[in-house]
Structures are given as C-alpha cells and as structure tokens.
Amino acid sequence: MNSRYFPVLIEGLQVATVLLAAPLLAGWIRMLRCRAQGRRSAGILQPFRDLSKLFIKDTVLADNASWIFTSAPYVVFGATVLAGAIIPIISVDLPLSETADVIALVAIFAIARFFMALAGMDVGTAFGGMGASREMMVASLAEPAMLMSVFTVSLVSRTTSLSHMAHAVMTGPVVLRPSLAFAFVSFVLLAIAETGRIPVDNPSTHLELTMIHEAMLLEYSGRRLALMEWASMMKLFLFTSLGVALFFPWGIAGRDTVSMIPLAFLSLAIKLALTGVFIVAVEIRLAKMRVFRIPEFLGMAFLLATLGMLSFFILE
Amino acid sequence: MTTNLAAEINGVLAALILLSSFGLLVQRRMTGLLHIFAWQGFFLSLSTAVVGYTAGLHHLYISAVLTLTLKVFALPYILYVLIHKLKIHREVEEVVNIPTTMLIGIALVIFSYHLTAPIRELSTLVTRSTLAVALATVLLGLLMMITRKKAVTQIIGFLALENGLFFAATSATYGMPLVVELGVALDILIAAFIFGIFFFQIRTTFDSLDLKQLEKLKEEDF
Numbered sequence: 090m091n092s093r094y095f096p097v098l099i100e101g102l103q104v105a106t107v108l109l110a111a112p113l114l115a116g117w118i119r120m121l122r123c124r125a126q127g128r129r130s131a132g133i134l135q136p137f138r139d140l141s142k143l144f145i146k147d148t149v150l151a152d153n154a155s156w157i158f159t160s161a162p163y164v165v166f167g168a169t170v171l172a173g174a175i176i177p178i179i180s181v182d183l184p185l186s187e188t189a190d191v192i193a194l195v196a197i198f199a200i201a202r203f204f205m206a207l208a209g210m211d212v213g214t215a216f217g218g219m220g221a222s223r224e225m226m227v228a229s230l231a232e233p234a235m236l237m238s239v240f241t242v243s244l245v246s247r248t249t250s251l252s253h254m255a256h257a258v259m260t261g262p263v264v265l266r267p268s269l270a271f272a273f274v275s276f277v278l279l280a281i282a283e284t285g286r287i288p289v290d291n292p293s294t295h296l297e298l299t300m301i302h303e304a305m306l307l308e309y310s311g312r313r314l315a316l317m318e319w320a321s322m323m324k325l326f327l328f329t330s331l332g333v334a335l336f337f338p339w340g341i342a343g344r345d346t347v348s349m350i351p352l353a354f355l356s357l358a359i360k361l362a363l364t365g366v367f368i369v370a371v372e373i374r375l376a377k378m379r380v381f382r383i384p385e386f387l388g389m390a391f392l393l394a395t396l397g398m399l400s401f402f403i404l405e
Numbered sequence: 406m407t408t409n410l411a412a413e414i415n416g417v418l419a420a421l422i423l424l425s426s427f428g429l430l431v432q433r434r435m436t437g438l439l440h441i442f443a444w445q446g447f448f449l450s451l452s453t454a455v456v457g458y459t460a461g462l463h464h465l466y467i468s469a470v471l472t473l474t475l476k477v478f479a480l481p482y483i484l485y486v487l488i489h490k491l492k493i494h495r496e497v498e499e500v501v502n503i504p505t506t507m508l509i510g511i512a513l514v515i516f517s518y519h520l521t522a523p524i525r526e527l528s529t530l531v532t533r534s535t536l537a538v539a540l541a542t543v544l545l546g547l548l549m550m551i552t553r554k555k556a557v558t559q560i561i562g563f564l565a566l567e568n569g570l571f572f573a574a575t576s577a578t579y580g581m582p583l584v585v586e587l588g589v590a591l592d593i594l595i596a597a598f599i600f601g602i603f604f605f606q607i608r609t610t611f612d613s614l615d616l617k618q619l620e621k622l623k624e625e626d627f
Contacts (some may be wrong), residue, residue, distance in 0.1 A: 138428075185558065243429045264413060265413040265414065265416070265417050267416055267419075267420030267421075268420075269419075270420070271420065352491070385431075385503065385504065385506065386506045387430065388503075388507060389507075392427060392431075392507050392511065393424075394512075395511050396420070396423060396424065396427065396511075396514075399511075399514050399518065400416075400419075400420045400423070401516065403419075403514075403518050403534060403537045403538060404416040404420060404534050404535065404538070405416065405421060405534075
C-alpha cells in the first residue's frame, strides 16, 4: 500500500476516535464521580445509551423557532468535529493540521459558541437569553487568556501550528520552564471554564438559576439535543487532548511512524483516565462559585498566562 | 549540580516568587495572605541557598537560614498572633478593585523588565535574569501598600517589598555583606514588634485599623 495515504487514514482514524472516545470520557467521569460520592454508577457506556435514545426520540420544536435554532446543532457539531481533526491527538502527521493553526482553532471553537448562544436566544425564553449572555461573558474573558496561554507555548516552540508545537515540545531537550508551567495552570483554569465544569458551571443541573450551558439547551429535544450533548462531550475531550498536545505530548505518534499508533492510543487512554480522576477530584471538593466571581477566576487565568509569557522573556 | 541547572532552578524559584507577589495582591483573606507571605519567604530562602551553592559563597547559606527562620516562621507567626488578638479575619479591603490591581501589577512587571534590560546585558552572574523579577517584587509590594486600606495588609506589603530588596541584592551582586544582612534582619524583627504596638494604639484611638481614619487628625474636625 502506498504510504502517501497513511496521513489521510490517520486523519480518519483520529476523527473516529474523537467521536467515540468523547462519550467514553464523559462516562468515565460520571462513573468516577458516582463512586466518589458513594452511589452506584450506570456504567461507562451510559452516555452512548443516552445519545442513542435521544436520536430515536421525536423532536419538539417551538412555534417561533427560526432557521438558526434548527441549524445551530449541526453547525456546533460540525465545528467541534473539525476542531477534532486539527488537534494532534494520536499523531502529529495530520493533513488538516496544516490548514489551521492555533488561532484558527480558537476561532472554530468561537464559531460553535456563537451559534450556541444565538440558538439559546432564538426561541425567546428567559433561561435561554440568560444562559447565552452568561456564556458570552465567560467567552469574552476566557478567549484572550486562552490565546495568551497558547502563545506562550508558541513562543517556546517558535510556531503556531499545533502539530509543530507538539513535535517541538516532544523532541526538544527537557528543561525547567516556568513559562510553560504558568501557561499550563492557566490552561487548566480556562479549560474548566470553557467546558463548563465545576466551579464555573455545573454540567448536571437542569432548571437552576445558576446554570450557563444547560440554559441554552433547554429548548432542544430529540436528535438536535443529542448533537448538542455529543458536541459538548467532544469539547471536553478536545480541551483535554489540546492540553495534552501542548504540555504533555510524549506518546503522540511522530511523523512517518505508523507503528507508534497503538502506543499513542495507549498513552492517550492513560492521560484521559488521569484527567478524569483530576476533574472528579476537583468537582467533589469544590462548590460552584457565584457568577460574579467568575470574572475574577478568569482574570486569574489571564494573569497566569501573562506571567507565563513575561517569564519567558525575563527568565529564559 | 551544573551552573545551567542551577540557573534553571533559580529561574523557577524567581517565577514562584513573582507568582506569590501576585498572590498577595489578589488574596482576600488575612490568613491566606500570611500563608502566601510565608511561601514567598520560603522560595526566597531556597533561591538564596541555590545561589550560594553555585557561586560557592557560604555566607549566603547563613542568609538563607536567617530568611527561613525569620520570614517563614517568625514574622508570619507574630502577624498571626496580632490578627488573632485584634480579631480581624474579615476580607481585605482594597482602594482599587482586584482586577485593576492585577493589570497595574502586570504593567509594573513589564516596566521593571524594561528597566533592568541594560543591566542584564552587562552582568555576567548566573542570577542576572532574575533581577527584573526582584525589581517587580519591590514594585508590587509598594503597589500593595498603596492599594490597601487596613494597616495589617500594608505591613505585609512592606515586608514583601523587603523580600524583593533582599532578592535584588542576591541576584544583582550575590548578596549583601553578612553584617548588613544581619542588621536588616534585626531591623525587620524589631519593626514587626513596633507595628504590633502601633496597631493596638491605632485601634484604641480610632476603633478601627482603617488608615483613612488618620485623615481625621486635621484640626477642623475638633
């Protein structure tokens, strides 16, 4: 077989991984959380059952729902899958990775969020508008900080292409870099905010005044809800693997090393499992913070990212 | 330990000192402030020991131990006892709100980096790059003194400023002579006791530690 096609095959494999592993990660986190709280869990496969149930169910649409409301789930889902094709998850040898760098990736996530917020406001319920405005507040504060955090890694690796960044960190000499440490802590805080986990948002709330993400999805049902839910699971998975690719890329298959793929899957599974443990450890310890404290939380993330960038110039 | 590794470790410690200065700026609780201050002293003492080891200057070990006993244990303990006696556990009151303070702090770091850039070019020491952090720590301590209303937080700002000066001395010239350092350490200790007496005086006179009250000393108020 011609080795020219390997990158394309790997790309396809990776997209399939994103689609299938995201519900697994969500299930793993729910399972761990149940265990930690002394409840019996529904098993790691429960998100798949939820999704397939939602796909079978009928869709109920509000009378005044416009085309934005009906098309938003497809846009959100598509943008998230596209992001999944860009981030080096199992291999840095991705054809699509050359088309979009890290700035474009942040923009793709922004498109998904923009349509989600529009859809939240479209039907005109109070909860939808509230959730959309809060989501935009989080986004406007988290995005600059996210760019700062990612730019610090860019400065260290001298490129903005994700594949090259992962490759540079992987093959470079191991040195103590305070800038990367700051950028990593900032990235963790931002990932918590972006994926709507505790303490910024609680993913398992329905009809609470404090909810952000769920408030925008309240009017969705059936397959559209399934797509939205699946997209948000993928977002969690993608932010985890983006953090892995930027800060702990060891284990991701390099260029022209197809034999590394099984090892890459193994290391991905281990890293994701550890991330799940970390998320659950944070979530069972912390309470959700007040909405007015979120700007301060994100301001701290921005501060850390800036300190990371400054300490690159000052100390390295 | 090679010189390179020592410079790297020193860089990490400098970054942690800078982080703890920002921690002091954003922390709202009194006991939290004291913990961060103690951590800053701990990083400072470690950094002094690392510099002493690399440069082969053994009197820096004495300064490191001095920093450890004084700034990690003695001073936070004295302040802790003071806070308990004065019964102030409420949130820190600030003049400028915390996000703005953070942004001013970032600007100060950039400013001090710009200011120390020429010195960095001239110096040949392992620690030359940490000088900007030292200056930033001094400025951030000053910023903390300016933006806080209560006397205790201003004192912590002052002590953080002193930490910055000490760090500057280590990173610019491998530390001051031991006699000077002993003198400074004693001064700080005495200062902490005097601050304590002052806190009680201020509170018995004004029923509050808010230094805004001192403005009432003007004659027309009587």
